[in-house]
Amino acid sequence: MSDAVVETGRKGWLTAFSDTLWRKPRLLIFLLLAPPALWLGIIYLGSLFALLAQSFFSIDEFSGVIVYEFTLKTYRELFTPANFDIIIRTVVMAAAVTLASVAISFPIAYYAARYARGKWKAVFYLGVMLPLWSSYLVKVYSWKLILAKEGILNWLFEALHLTWLLDAYLAIPVIGGNSLSVSWTGTFLVFVYVWLPFMVLPIQAALERIPASMLEASGDLGATPAQSFRHVLLPLALPGVIAGSIFTFSLTLGDYIIPQIVGSSRRFIGQAVYAYQGTAGNIPLAAAFAVVPIVIMGVYLWIAKRKGAFDAL
Amino acid sequence: MHSDRAPTGLKIAAAAGLAFMHLPLLLIFIYAFTTEEKSYQWPPPGLTLKWFAVTWGRADVWEALSLSLRVAAISTAIALLLGTLCAAAVSRSKFFGRETISLMVILPIALPGIITGISLRSAFNLADIPFSFWTIVLGHATFCVVVVYNNAVARFRRISGSLVEASLDLGADSFQTFRYVILPNIATALLAGGMLAFALSFDEVIVTTFTAGQQQTLPIWMLEELVRPRQRPVTNVVAMVVVLVTFLPILGAYYLTRGTENVAGQGK
Numbered sequence: 001m002s003d004a005v006v007e008t009g010r011k012g013w014l015t016a017f018s019d020t021l022w023r024k025p026r027l028l029i030f031l032l033l034a035p036p037a038l039w040l041g042i043i044y045l046g047s048l049f050a051l052l053a054q055s056f057f058s059i060d061e062f063s064g065v066i067v068y069e070f071t072l073k074t075y076r077e078l079f080t081p082a083n084f085d086i087i088i089r090t091v092v093m094a095a096a097v098t099l100a101s102v103a104i105s106f107p108i109a110y111y112a113a114r115y116a117r118g119k120w121k122a123v124f125y126l127g128v129m130l131p132l133w134s135s136y137l138v139k140v141y142s143w144k145l146i147l148a149k150e151g152i153l154n155w156l157f158e159a160l161h162l163t164w165l166l167d168a169y170l171a172i173p174v175i176g177g178n179s180l181s182v183s184w185t186g187t188f189l190v191f192v193y194v195w196l197p198f199m200v201l202p203i204q205a206a207l208e209r210i211p212a213s214m215l216e217a218s219g220d221l222g223a224t225p226a227q228s229f230r231h232v233l234l235p236l237a238l239p240g241v242i243a244g245s246i247f248t249f250s251l252t253l254g255d256y257i258i259p260q261i262v263g264s265s266r267r268f269i270g271q272a273v274y275a276y277q278g279t280a281g282n283i284p285l286a287a288a289f290a291v292v293p294i295v296i297m298g299v300y301l302w303i304a305k306r307k308g309a310f311d312a313l
Numbered sequence: 314m315h316s317d318r319a320p321t322g323l324k325i326a327a328a329a330g331l332a333f334m335h336l337p338l339l340l341i342f343i344y345a346f347t348t349e350e351k352s353y354q355w356p357p358p359g360l361t362l363k364w365f366a367v368t369w370g371r372a373d374v375w376e377a378l379s380l381s382l383r384v385a386a387i388s389t390a391i392a393l394l395l396g397t398l399c400a401a402a403v404s405r406s407k408f409f410g411r412e413t414i415s416l417m418v419i420l421p422i423a424l425p426g427i428i429t430g431i432s433l434r435s436a437f438n439l440a441d442i443p444f445s446f447w448t449i450v451l452g453h454a455t456f457c458v459v460v461v462y463n464n465a466v467a468r469f470r471r472i473s474g475s476l477v478e479a480s481l482d483l484g485a486d487s488f489q490t491f492r493y494v495i496l497p498n499i500a501t502a503l504l505a506g507g508m509l510a511f512a513l514s515f516d517e518v519i520v521t522t523f524t525a526g527q528q529q530t531l532p533i534w535m536l537e538e539l540v541r542p543r544q545r546p547v548t549n550v551v552a553m554v555v556v557l558v559t560f561l562p563i564l565g566a567y568y569l570t571r572g573t574e575n576v577a578g579q580g581k
Contacts, residue, residue, distance in 0.1 A: 018486035025405075028487075032402035033414065036395040036458065040417050044429070044455050047436035051428075054435060104333065107326030115319040124331070126567060131334040133509070133563045135516045137535040138552045142337035144539065145344055148353035152340065155355045196334060246423065254425015257519065261539050270427050277431050287435075290428045297424060 052294075055287035066284060074284045078292070083272070087292055090269040093184070094252035097191040098245045101199040104192070105244065106237075109200050113207035128204075132197030140261055143190045147181040147262060154180075177264055187263035194258065195251050199244035206240025207233075242304045249300060253293040269293060338556060345553040350546055364546040374551060377534040384446070384530060385514040388453035392510045393503060395454070396461025404469035421456040429456060430523030437524070444526025452524040453517060457510035464506030464570070468499045501569045508562035508569075516559060531555065 021028045057066055058073045077083060112124035131139070146153050157166045170176040170183065177183030210233065218228040256270030267275070269289055276286035319327075345364065347357035368374060399418060403411055421429050433452050442448060472495065480490040518532035525533060531551070538548040 014488065015486050018488055021487050022481065026408070029402050029405065029408055032398045032405075036399040036418070037414065039391075039395055040421075040455065040458070043433075043436075043451060044421055045417065047432035048428070050436050050439055051432035104330050107323055108330040111319055111323055111327035115323075122567075124327075126564070127331045127334065129563055129567065130560060131338065133512050133516075134338060134559055135532065135535075135552075135555045137516075137518055137532050137539065138341060138555050139337065141535070141539055141548070141552050142341050145340055145353045145355075146337060150352050150354045152355040193333070193337065196330075200330075250423060250425055254427045255519070256427055257536065257539075270425065273427055273431060277434070283435060286431060290431060293425050294428065301423065 051287050052291060054283050055291055057284045059282050059284055064281060074288045075291075077285055078288055083289075086267050086269060086272050086289075089266065090253055091296065093188065093191065093268065094249045096188060097195065097252045098199075098248045100188070100192045101196050101244070101248045102203075102241055104196060105199040105203050109204035109207055109240075112200075113204050113210075114212070128197050128200045132201070136194060137257075139194050140190060140258055143186075143193060143262055144181065147179075147186050147189075149179055149181070181262055182264055184264060187259050190258050190262050191252050191255070195248040198247035198251070199241075202243035202247075203237060203240040206237045206243070210236045239307055242307050246297075246300060246304055250293070250297050253296060341549070341552050341556060344549045347546070347549065353545070364550045368547050368550040368554075371547060373529070374531075374534065374547070377529045377531045380446070380528055381515055381531040384449050384453055385511045387450050388457050388514045389507050389511045391450070391454035392457035392461045393507050396458045396506065396510075397465050397499070397503060399458065400462050400465035400469050404466050418459050418462050422459050426456075426517075426519035427523075430520040433520070434523040444524065444528075446528065448524045448526075449521055449528070449530065452520045453514040456517075456520065457514055460510045460513055461503065461506035464502045464509070465499060468502035472498050505566040505569045508566040512559050512562045516555075 021031075054066075055074055056070050056072070057068055058071045059065070060067050078087070108124070108128070112121065112128075116124045145151055148154075154163075154166070157163050166180075169185075170179065175183065175185050175188075177185075180186045180189075214232055214236070215228055218232045219225075223231065254270050256268065256274045259268045259271055269292055273286045273289045276282045276289065280286075343357065344353070346360040346362065347354075348359035348361045348363075349357060396418075399414065402408075403414060429452065433448070433455075437444065437448055476494055476498075477490055480494045481487075485493065516532060518530075518536055521530055521533055522536070529537070535548065535551065535555070538544060538551075542548065
């Protein structure tokens with residue numbers, strides 16, 4: 001009590017300043033926002049725009065010097081067959097990875113949200129959080145171990161006398177290859193593995209917001225479990241699925257390390273960006289390539305926002 | 314129909330999914346002890362502790378580790394400051410451009426890391442900034458803000474405005490209110506956010522490859538080994554240690570924010 005009295009007696013510019021803040025909430029907001037807005041605005045958005053601006057320049061084909069004149073030539077280069085293939089390949093991969101992640105995540109998320117209680121709830125939570133936060137490179141590395149020729153997967157197929165099955169699968173064009181570690185199937189597996197936790201969490205968050213009584217009502221009204229799932233659970237879980245797909249889609253679009261370590265020699269967008277800005281020194285084309293995921297994600301986020309996916313993040 | 318017993322199919326699918334997420338990590342632990350040096354042979358021909366000693370003696374691993382820890386510490390500190398300020402402003406009131414601010418915070422992780430990386434790199438080049446410890450920190454802090462922000466904003470929303478008003482009515486000024494009322498309320502959320510930011514920075518590789526010059530953070534060291542394996546046994550040990558080290562902040566963050574999750578159907 002006496003403390004409070006003493007404190008009230010505090011005078012000086014600090015108290016005056018504090019009073020001003022209370023009287024003028026807008027000033028307070030401004031002061032709170034200024035440092036983060038400046039940091040993100042200058043460092044992040046500034047660099048981003050500097051990069052995007054460079055996509056409107058072009059590179060002189062003979063000297064390899066960047067010509068600082070506005071042109072759409074670099075964007076036209078994106079649509080040459082070789083480059084356009086890279087874009088299509090990456091988008092298809094991202095879509096496949098997203099679908100597979102949804103299929104694997106849904107049961108985990110549903111069990112965790114609906115049935116897991118007490119200790120099991122914690123097990124499921126940590127069971128998703130630990131892989132989510134474990135080192136990305138270690139996760140990729142573990143698949144290098146698994147998919148290696150002398151690794152556990154080939155050993156397993158051999159032990160089960162199923163090597164013929166694996167060979168038959170690898171003989172399939174496009175998804176097959178000389179071995180799993182240099183095939184798109186390998187790339188796909190690693191992508192799914194690495195991004196999976198990013199899908200489980202938002203789906204679980206969405207499912208947890210669905211009251212159990214809704215499913216009971218659906219059942220009481222005569223719906224079979226399959227119908228309840230299709231017409232009640234799935235639409236309500238959709239924002240979570242979309243929120244998760246933002247991560248899986250965006251992360252796959254921009255990754256250049258996984259396809260480099262596990263996969264065939266045919267490139268993805270990330271690898272193209274990396275190669276053009278690095279050894280090739282063609283920053284304009286790298287920048288134009290970088291615009292592709294930005295545009296795709298922009299459209300994606302816009303759709304997601306309309307579906308209310310951000311409440312599930 | 315909907316009893317509290319899960320259908321067997323669901324149980325199996327959920328268990329299989331969890332197994333899929335964890336078995337590869339377990340494999341890392343086994344490989345750390347293998348006697349095989351030249352290949353990734355399974356099953357390991359023998360088990361040994363020798364590689365732990367070898368790794369312990371490697372100066373390059375220690376340097377990379379130390380750089381990673383310093384970068385993560387400073388980036389986390391910056392992210393804590395910026396993220397908390399931003400969360401305080403956004404949760405406090407509705408103002409013009411609020412949505413834009415939240416979008417701006419999320420953008421560095423919503424867009425692929427390679428874009429953040431290459432934009433920073435080209436900006437450093439344009440501004441003639443040489444690559445250094447600080448260019449790495451600059452990149453890391455930028456995408457760490459969102460983790461702190463997310464944790465802090467959730468907590469700020471739960472602090473009732475009347476608490477702050479009561480504190481002011483009782484004669485505290487804004488700074489005292491922050492120190493004695495708001496800070497104790499958000500402390501665990503900040504600690505959790507900070508730990509996650511630390512883990513994020515410690516593990517980051519995509520942005521770092523663009524913003525680091527000659528220095529090697531631990532993930533960059535790992536990447537070198539992944540692309541051109543030279544020291545497989547040492548890499549195995551480092552991989553295992555990295556998994557163990559990142560588990561600690563996650564477990565910490567979990568225990569700090571435990572008990573704040575929602576019950577089914579009662580969410581926002």
